[in-house]
Amino acid sequence: MSSDMEKYYRENGRKVFLYLMTLCGNADTAEELTQETFYRALRSVNKYKGESSVYTWLCGIARNAWLEELRKRTRHKGEELSELTEDTALRPDEKAESEDSRIRLLKKIHSLPETEKELILLRASQELSFREIGEIFGKSENWARVTYYRAKQKLM
Numbered sequence: 001m002s003s004d005m006e007k008y009y010r011e012n013g014r015k016v017f018l019y020l021m022t023l024c025g026n027a028d029t030a031e032e033l034t035q036e037t038f039y040r041a042l043r044s045v046n047k048y049k050g051e052s053s054v055y056t057w058l059c060g061i062a063r064n065a066w067l068e069e070l071r072k073r074t075r076h077k078g079e080e081l082s083e084l085t086e087d088t089a090l091r092p093d094e095k096a097e098s099e100d101s102r103i104r105l106l107k108k109i110h111s112l113p114e115t116e117k118e119l120i121l122l123r124a125s126q127e128l129s130f131r132e133i134g135e136i137f138g139k140s141e142n143w144a145r146v147t148y149y150r151a152k153q154k155l156m
Contacts, residue, residue, distance in 0.1 A: 116151035
């Protein structure tokens with residue numbers, strides 16, 4: 001079983017980390033949660049039935065780890081989620097305008113209910129299909145499609 005986990009980590013570790021980055025926006029937190037995800041996966045690898053892709057299974061575990069982290073943070077007010085930053089090759093004025101737009105969009109996304117926020121981020125940054133998103137949430141592909149559409153409408 002441990003050789004399976006090594007393979008899962010090699011194939012999916014970076015993608016799980018990036019998924020967690022979209023949720024928390026902090027590389028250190030995402031790294032800790034990635035480690036926690038694979039630790040939990042190792043403990044429950046015998047429960048993986050192969051009904052979904054390994055990546056989808058791992059994202060479900062990662063999502064649960066992130067939700068637990070959020071619960072801990074709400075108990076300990078004062079910690080804030082950091083925002084993502086991105087270095088671009090734009091002129092300073094273009095970069096500032098682009099950064100302002102990006103921050104406004106991220107603030108709008110982060111103001112959405114948790115489920116809608118995650119769905120938007122999974123679809124936009126991880127480019128997951130609605131079927132994969134549905135599997136992560138334990139819902140149908142149609143649920144993912146409709147919820148995504150409604151969340152997008154809220155952002156507009």
